[in-house]
Amino acid sequence: MTCCAAAISSPELCRETLQRTRTLEEQRIVLASVQLSNGCYKTDFIVPTMHCVACIGTIERGLADIAPVKQVRANLSLSTVSVTWDPAQGDGCDITDALHRLGFEHHLCDISDTKKEKNSETKNLLIALAVAGFAAANVMLLSVSVWSGADAETAQLFNLIAGLIAVPTVLFSGRPFFRSALMSLSGGRLNMDIPISLAVILALGMSVFESMSGGIETYFDASVTLLFFLLIGRYLDHLMRQKARGAVERLAHLSSKFGVRILPDKSTVQLPLKDIKPGMTLRVFAGERFPVNCMIVTGTTDIDCAHVTGESEHLTVAEDSLVEAGSLNLSASVDVKATSDAENSFLGEMRRMISEAENGRSSYLRIADRMAQIYAPAVHLLAFVAFLGWIIVSGGDWHFSIYTAIAVLIVTCPCALGLAVPVAHVIAANRLMQDGVLMRDGSALERLAEVDTVIFDKTGTLTVGEPRVTRVLGDTASREPLIKTLADNSSHPISKAVASRFFEAVSVELSDLSEQPGKGIEARHQGKLVRLGKSNWVAEIATSLTSRNEEHSVSFAVEGREMVHFDTHDVLRTGAKECIKALESSGLTTEMLSGDLASKVSRIAAEVGIDEYRHRQTPRQKIDRINALQSQGIKPLMVGDGINDAPALAAGHVSFVPASASDIGRQSADFVFTRPSLIAIPNSYKIALQTGKIVRQNFGLAIAYNCIAVPLAMAGFVTPLIAAIAMSASSILVVANSFRINFQNHESHGEPQEKNKADALSYRSTAA
Amino acid sequence: MNHLLVLIPIALGLGFFGLLAFIWSLKSGQYDDLDGAAERILEDENP
Numbered sequence: 001m002t003c004c005a006a007a008i009s010s011p012e013l014c015r016e017t018l019q020r021t022r023t024l025e026e027q028r029i030v031l032a033s034v035q036l037s038n039g040c041y042k043t044d045f046i047v048p049t050m051h052c053v054a055c056i057g058t059i060e061r062g063l064a065d066i067a068p069v070k071q072v073r074a075n076l077s078l079s080t081v082s083v084t085w086d087p088a089q090g091d092g093c094d095i096t097d098a099l100h101r102l103g104f105e106h107h108l109c110d111i112s113d114t115k116k117e118k119n120s121e122t123k124n125l126l127i128a129l130a131v132a133g134f135a136a137a138n139v140m141l142l143s144v145s146v147w148s149g150a151d152a153e154t155a156q157l158f159n160l161i162a163g164l165i166a167v168p169t170v171l172f173s174g175r176p177f178f179r180s181a182l183m184s185l186s187g188g189r190l191n192m193d194i195p196i197s198l199a200v201i202l203a204l205g206m207s208v209f210e211s212m213s214g215g216i217e218t219y220f221d222a223s224v225t226l227l228f229f230l231l232i233g234r235y236l237d238h239l240m241r242q243k244a245r246g247a248v249e250r251l252a253h254l255s256s257k258f259g260v261r262i263l264p265d266k267s268t269v270q271l272p273l274k275d276i277k278p279g280m281t282l283r284v285f286a287g288e289r290f291p292v293n294c295m296i297v298t299g300t301t302d303i304d305c306a307h308v309t310g311e312s313e314h315l316t317v318a319e320d321s322l323v324e325a326g327s328l329n330l331s332a333s334v335d336v337k338a339t340s341d342a343e344n345s346f347l348g349e350m351r352r353m354i355s356e357a358e359n360g361r362s363s364y365l366r367i368a369d370r371m372a373q374i375y376a377p378a379v380h381l382l383a384f385v386a387f388l389g390w391i392i393v394s395g396g397d398w399h400f401s402i403y404t405a406i407a408v409l410i411v412t413c414p415c416a417l418g419l420a421v422p423v424a425h426v427i428a429a430n431r432l433m434q435d436g437v438l439m440r441d442g443s444a445l446e447r448l449a450e451v452d453t454v455i456f457d458k459t460g461t462l463t464v465g466e467p468r469v470t471r472v473l474g475d476t477a478s479r480e481p482l483i484k485t486l487a488d489n490s491s492h493p494i495s496k497a498v499a500s501r502f503f504e505a506v507s508v509e510l511s512d513l514s515e516q517p518g519k520g521i522e523a524r525h526q527g528k529l530v531r532l533g534k535s536n537w538v539a540e541i542a543t544s545l546t547s548r549n550e551e552h553s554v555s556f557a558v559e560g561r562e563m564v565h566f567d568t569h570d571v572l573r574t575g576a577k578e579c580i581k582a583l584e585s586s587g588l589t590t591e592m593l594s595g596d597l598a599s600k601v602s603r604i605a606a607e608v609g610i611d612e613y614r615h616r617q618t619p620r621q622k623i624d625r626i627n628a629l630q631s632q633g634i635k636p637l638m639v640g641d642g643i644n645d646a647p648a649l650a651a652g653h654v655s656f657v658p659a660s661a662s663d664i665g666r667q668s669a670d671f672v673f674t675r676p677s678l679i680a681i682p683n684s685y686k687i688a689l690q691t692g693k694i695v696r697q698n699f700g701l702a703i704a705y706n707c708i709a710v711p712l713a714m715a716g717f718v719t720p721l722i723a724a725i726a727m728s729a730s731s732i733l734v735v736a737n738s739f740r741i742n743f744q745n746h747e748s749h750g751e752p753q754e755k756n757k758a759d760a761l762s763y764r765s766t767a768a
Numbered sequence: 769m770n771h772l773l774v775l776i777p778i779a780l781g782l783g784f785f786g787l788l789a790f791i792w793s794l795k796s797g798q799y800d801d802l803d804g805a806a807e808r809i810l811e812d813e814n815p
Contacts, residue, residue: 053807076804127791134787138780154772161776 024260027270029092031258032110036084040070043092044109045081045099050074055104062102066094078246080109122242125235128173132228135169136221138162140724143221147721152216159211159218166220170204173227176234192372192414195379199413200226202406217403222410222723229731230418237422237442240429244438244672259291260284262335273342285333287491289326292338292345296321299334300517302492303327307642307662308346310595310617312459312570314493316518326643326662330492331517346643347664350619353647354668357623366443368421371699375414383408386714400716407718411709416730420698423738428691431741436675437684444670446695447654448688450635454583454681455626455652457640458594458604462576462678465641465660466493467553467568469501474564480505482525483556483564486532489513490521494554495532497568520554529559538563570600573658575677576608582682584609588637593617593625595644622648639681641665656681687741694741698734705730 033041063072068090142158181193207218300318325345387405425442487499510523520533535555542557552565592613601615638652641661649655650668657669673680
């Protein structure tokens with residue numbers, strides 16, 4: 001069990017904590033916590049590297065030892081640690097420090113806004129399911145004795161007991177269906193819950209009447225088993241959605257929700273995003289994102305706008321430069337003046353565009369609801385016809401006619417239909433999860449099966465989004481440790497690329513480290529100046545320049561020695577070419593919309609094999625392009641990652657984002673793929689097509705069942721025993737058919753297939 | 769008939785007891801971390 005116990009915190013993390021003052025960290029922890037009635041705080045941390053019992057033990061024992069901690073509980077399924085601590089005996093930073101010491105990377109989890117509601121809804125559904133299961137089993141036992149010929153007195157007693165169990169059960173467990181049916185009726189629409197509610201209530205009502213008047217033909221068992229089966233479908237559907245949504249939410253960074261304000265007396269205070277007003281002076285640390293649109297007041301730094309404009313080059317900004325919200329500050333902390341509040345910042349504008357785009361999509365009707373619009377009126381009409389028919393035939397036998405009409409409603413109750421979609425979707429979602437793809441809800445799978453065009457963003461989607469060293473010019477042999485140590489001390493992406501190139505080298509001693517924004521990083525090693533940065537800045541200390549007037553991303557030199565140059569490029573994501581090829585061979589067209597410069601866009605397009613591409617696209621232009629396609633009847637799948645892609649992700653018929661995407665992008669997409677490879681997209685598409693096929697087969701089976709059962713019921717042949725057998729058989733058939741999704745073999749693509757629920761989180765920790 | 773009057777309440781009571789036990793275990797958070805529970809059995813010491 002040593003798989004992960006010794007995760008050593010990287011130098012970068014330590015630097016970050018040193019830069020931020022303890023008070024700011026403390027405020028942040030308190031803001032994200034819940035205060036309990038006894039004055040203690042409860043704080044949740046996400047610990048992505050917690051994988052086994054050794055980690056749990058290390059964390060729980062390590063944290064329990066420090067002063068303020070009252071209680072600590074690790075949750076392996078969610079990769080979270082929940083800590084209860086007493087502010088009187090220490091502060092929240094003691095906990096984060098202890099986690100650092102133990103060697104675990106951690107993020108704060110914001111539990112201050114109540115997310116409890118969703119959780120309790122799932123629990124309520126599970127309790128309703130348990131009650132229905134208990135009732136179904138017991139009522140069935142009693143009913144079987146009645147059917148197998150108990151004498152009249154016993155049968156009546158058993159019916160009475162069954163009724164006593166069934167009535168409260170239906171009233172309690174049926175609420176989710178009754179509520180949904182009422183809501184749909186008041187909205188003037190028809191959904192599956194209307195025939196369900198009607199059948200359950202009528203079956204119950206008729207059985208109560210029957211047992212009161214001394215009859216033994218009761219449907220108590222039918223009403224509770226119906227509820228039991230349907231609640232299974234409802235619960236699975238809910239569970240799947242909650243699981244995926246929880247995983248997506250936990251990927252969200254907390255940092256973007258706060259800004260650091262500098263008060264007139266130079267002290268700093270943490271401020272929630274919504275309280276930031278234009279004109280305030282804020283401080284943005286290296287490695288953090290700008291909270292609102294800002295103007296730089298003091299300091300110079302490099303910024304990464306890849307998520308904002310799609311541009312892959314880093315810009316150097318100094319005093320009076322304007323920076324848009326969401327840009328990443330790379331090299332030094334700067335003081336800025338807010339020029340907008342959160343509502344009117346670039347991010348706020350994107351959010352407005354997203355909600356506009358989502359309105360368009362809400363008109364999508366799920367396949368089950370489309371079925372319900374035909375099914376519900378047909379069933380009710382049949383029951384009415386049966387009633388009228390028997391009234392005429394039997395010459396006014398009200399009791400028998402009503403009984404037959406209700407029997408029609410009971411056997412046609414869409415039990416199999418209610419299971420047809422959720423079971424298939426849950427199994428598909430599970431298979432997607434094994435491939436590292438998280439699905440937000442079932443309708444996304446239906447929409448994915450319909451797409452005919454795939455639109456890609458470039459930076460961070462088709463490409464990795466961070467530079468990799470592609471060429472080294474000059475002799476690095478003896479200087480690798482020096483280059484690596486120097487590069488490790490900067491959080492600039494190019495430095496990271498250089499450091500990862502020499503990841504095997506050992507670290508050396510450096511002194512006088514300083515990072516110069518827009519230039520690079522310098523230090524002293526054995527008395528000599530060493531620099532890593534812009535070529536012309538490094539050339540100042542080097543003797544000879546071997547470059548033949550070429551542009552290089554970054555150079556390195558020891559004072560008085562020869563320079564070494566590195567070329568970096570934003571390289572293609574793994575599986576990008578295969579993804580495009582697989583999509584085109586399935587008959588989809590591909591297209592690229594990028595905010596980057598023309599030369600870069602055309603180079604990547606040629607490399608992956610996309611013919612149709614546009615460059616310098618603003619978020620508005622991306623949406624316009626998607627709307628233009630949609631007005632031609634084309635259903636586009638959007639794949640993107642940045643803040644600038646978010647509105648387009650919401651506008652697309654369906655959308656994918658990588659786990660490394662911006663928070664806002666992740667929230668507006670339907671699918672999140674957590675493995676680095678893009679091959680997840682064609683694979684998911686295949687699963688969506690298969691699932692669509694299985695769902696249609698399930699509907700076919702359910703309808704075939706009705707074709708047999710309805711004539712029998714209308715003819716008045718159906719007894720409670722026949723109804724019970726027929727309904728259970730059709731449900732089991734549908735569920736069994738859905739399991740075939742698991743058996744359809746799909747091509748292996750050289751990636752580990754083992755199920756890993758922590759995939760999303762662990763990938764992020766390596767990508768961050 | 770007399771046996772039934774004794775046996776049925778016992779059967780129902782046992783089922784009901786199981787249902788209550790399930791609801792209690794759900795409410796006290798025993799299903800919150802199924803993976804963790806599976807791993808915790810491997811822990812050597814119990815502080």
